[in-house]
Structure formats: structure tokens, C-alpha cells
Amino acid sequence: MNWKFGYKLFVLSAKALHASFFRSFLTTLGIMIGAATIIIVAALGEGAKRDIEAQYSNMSVTTIIINGPSSESSPSKLSPDDIPYIESVASVDQVVPLLTGKVSVNTHENVNGSWTVVGTYSNFAEVSKLEFSEGDNFNQESEDNHVKVAIIGATVAEELYGSRTPDIVGQTIVLGKKEFEIIGVTKYRGGAFGPINIDESIFTPYSASYRYVLGKSGKFSFNVNATSLELLEPTMTELGKVLRDAHKIKVGGVDDFRLRDMGATVASAQSSSQTMALLLASVGLIVLLVGGIGIMNIMYVTVSERTREIGIRKAIGAKDRFIMTQFLMEAFILTLVGYVVGAVSSIGIYYLLIGMEFKIVFVPWSLLISFVVTFLTGMFFGYYPAKKAASLDPIDALRYE
């Protein structure tokens, strides 16, 4: 068997499949959906992975986050009053308080929107490696005096002011009900700092945000850095102790705060996104399995219908392996067409999902993976019908009505 023979066989098989177009289409539908599913699932998985990476990309592995308790019923007692206690732990390097909340924002040109306001200390800029395209950070003095100044994120600046006003610094902006003076604009950087998307936030001194904007409705947390990765565990243990002291929790009492280290958080987020991807991938495989069974079914029917043809072919000299190749070729073409249609429609679905603001990132190798998997499915499920066709006795097959 040579290439020319293979090519002729391909053309012959393609013609045979085309002759019963609708049936061929139905046969390969499962393969199409399976192939598309694999590609889309890979893109969703990659999207989720990138999303997690971006969320934590700006944080150090030595970061510890201190949150209020998860249940709403017991309000968090965390406040800047805890800072001296936290700083009393020797292995603590930086403590950044964060008060966050969504508020309505108005420029004096009456452009408005709803953005996250983050009240924090001036060391936030250092810890989160904030860079400014215009203006600068606020200082301790602003904190001490509840000065209404704000640093706005790059995306916020663009949404509110567009590119028409080069000098945003010095303008006033209304956060909630109070006017703040813009003193800085951050450079666009992408990613996030824990729960905070830097480009999409407005930063003010903690004291001003508490007094004029967020008050008790804001969510409070600490971002603490340990001096080294080795000291992360003991630091967390120590922090637990000092915070219980600070909040006067008795022995046996329940913590009114939660301590999480970034490493563990990232790992758990990654593992849950992997579980999700695995789940979706197995859906894709099941679809392919069903598609493969569909191919096998129809091919068995085809072999029965074409028993006479197989008898004729054998009588005039087709060897078993030629018959086998012919039917495998048909399975291959069905699979190939299914794959191509599936892959092309997955591109459509991909853009549809992007339009729906799904976090989805196309992965080129998913094309290869889905091809290999669909190909194997087609060959595996095409094998038995092809084998049956090849092993037919020519005399019986010729007599078949």
C-alpha cells in the first residue's frame, strides 16, 4: 500500500461519506462537540489560572492577610488599634491596614461611576510597589490630619477623565459625599494586590476614608509581611496570640479574625481551579466517548448495509487489510471533519465567551490535544466495525441480500 493508494482511498471514502451527507454529519456530531469542548475547556482552565496568577502576582510569598471572621453575625474587631500589637511581633516587617468599599464617584464635570475606595497607610505604595504616572503618594501627615487626598488607579483615571485632561492631579473628585483632591495617578500595571485591583481603585489615607467615606461599612483587613519565608509559620502563630490578647479573647474563645498566608491561598485557589478544569475536561472526554460510540454504531450499520459491496471487493481481489483500511479511512475522515468543524466552532464560542466577559485564554496546544484525542477515539471505535468488515467471508458476503 503506497501513498497514491492511500490518496485514492481517501477520495473514495470521502465520496462514500458525502453520498450520505446527513448521516455522516449526525455520526460526527459527537466528535465535533467533543473536540470543541476540549478546546474551550482548556481555554477556560487557562483563563482561570491566569486570573489567579494575576490576582496574586503583586504580592510577596511572605504576605499574611488578616481578615475579619467569615460570618457576618460577628463583626470584625480589627482596626488600626491592632497595629502596635502586630508590630510587637519581631518577625513582622510591614503592616498595611486596608479599608475597602464600593462608593459612587463624581468628577466635577459630572462624570460618575462606582469604584472601590481603599483607605490605607502611606506604606501601601511601598509594599504594593505602586508607581505613579502623575503626582505622588500621600504621607503620614495626611494620615494624621484626615486630609482628603486621593490617588486614583490608571483605569479609574481613564474612565473618569479619558485622555482629554492631562492634568488630573490637583482636580477634585467626590467620593461618596465628600470632595477629595487628587494628588496622584498610578501607572497601569494589570493584576491585583490580593482582593484589590490596583488599576480600578482609588486610594486615600485610612483616617480620611474612615471618617468621610466608608466608616463602618468598609471591609477592614491587614496586609502583613514577614521578614522571611522561613519565619512565616511562627509569625502567624505569634500574630494569632497577640491579636487574641489585643481583642481580649478568653482561653477557649473563638478567634474574631482569620490569618491566611498567600502561599496557601494561592495554592488552594490553584487547586480548585485545577479541579474545575479537570471536571470540565472529563465532560469533554465523556462527550467524545459518546461521539465515538456514535461512530461505532453507524459504522456497524454501514458495514451491514455494504456487506455485498465488501463481498464484491473481496471477490475481485481486495485483501482483508485493504477493506480494513477503507473502513478505518472512513472513520478517520469522519473524525477529521468532526475535529475541524469542532475546532472552528470552538473559535466562535471562544469569542462569544469573551464577549460575555468570561475569563478565557486560548491555548494553542489544546488544538493538538483535542486532535490526538478525537483521532484516537475515531480509530478506537472505528476499529471493530472495520475489523468486522475485513473478516467477512467473500462467499457469504456476495450472497447477502
Next chain:
Amino acid sequence: MSMNNKTVIKLENITKSYFIKNTEYPILRGIDLSIQESEFVALMGPSGSGKSTLLNILGALDQPSGGTYLLTGKKVSDMDKDQLAEIRNKYMGFVFQNFQLIPTLSTLDNVLLPSFYTGNEDVKRAKELLALVGMSERLENKPNELSGGQRQRVAIARSLVNDPELILADEPTGNLDSKNGAEILQLILSLKKDYKKTILMVTHDPQIAKLADRIIILKDGKIAKKI
């Protein structure tokens, strides 16, 4: 019949039995036969005489249970499935009662098919053969667009495409009206006359059998009579 002619078929004590639930049912009980090149032999016999079985063995579609089958000196009775397929492909031309054309293929593709499996498709030769059988005008038609007589012409062209040693015709006029039957018969006779083909034809019709060089009558798995 000149004895200088090459022997195409030589059967020595061919037997064939089927086993159903360990019981042996002998179909052929020792057939000795030789057929020379460009001989036209008619094979007759009542149904159940073993005609079809003998034809299948001669056509390398089946193997005998015992005995030796030599085709132009090659020991067909020892061959495996693939070798038999090759024998059928290169040395046999089949003409069946019910034509046995592939319904999805055109006239031309049907004729080309044996050479497709040999790997030397020759469209020019296929067209010449179709011209020989008077089917040049219907190259692209599918079998269901042809009459019975036309289908059998296509089948004859197909049987010749690989220039076989032996044409095996199994009641080739059995499904045709008398006019078409006569034409097909003339065509087959011309293969012997013009192309020196060796022909073995199974028939029920004594009138047709009379046209053959020899008649062999099979009865109960044995050759009852040679005429």
C-alpha cells in the same frame, strides 16, 4: 483440442466437506479435472450437486478440504487468504448472475476496481474494454441507471481489466431476457475467440452448454459425465 495447449487448471482429487455439529456433510467427493488454455467449459448439474462449491474453489474464493488445485502450475490449494486474494485479483475474472457491481461507483470506477487493488489503474485500458463491450457512452453512470444487459457488459469489462487467465461465469445470462442473454453470450464467446481466454461457465441451459467445447456434469459431488 490440441494437447500442446498450456494447462490452466488442474484439479486432483478435490474434496470439500462442511461440518455442522460434528457431523460431516461432504459436498465434493473427489474431483479430477483439467482445463486447457482458451478452452470454453460448461459446468452443469442439479442444485445441490456441488456446482457452486466447485466454482468457489476454482475462483479461489474458498479452499478445498483435500486434494490439489494447480492454477497455471501454482498450488492454489496451499495458499493463505492474502495469496488467494491476489490470485482472484490477477488470474480470475468473475461474471456473476446478478452482476455484482458496486452501486455507489460509476461504470468506469467499477471496471477500474480490480486494477485499483493491484495498484496499476489504467483508465485508457478500462475505456477500451468498455468500448469493446459497447458501453463507451455510459462511463459516468451508476449501475442503477443501467439495464440488466448493460450491467452485465460492465461486469464483463471489469472481469477483463487485469487480463486474467480464467473467466468464471456463474449463469451470466440467468437474470437477462433472451435477447440480452444472447448478446451477452456472444460477447463471452468472443472473449475465447478473439482474446484466447479460458472460460468456465456454470449454466442450467443445455442450449447454452452446447456452445461450449466441453460440458462437465456434476452429480452428488462427483463428475458424472464429461461430454
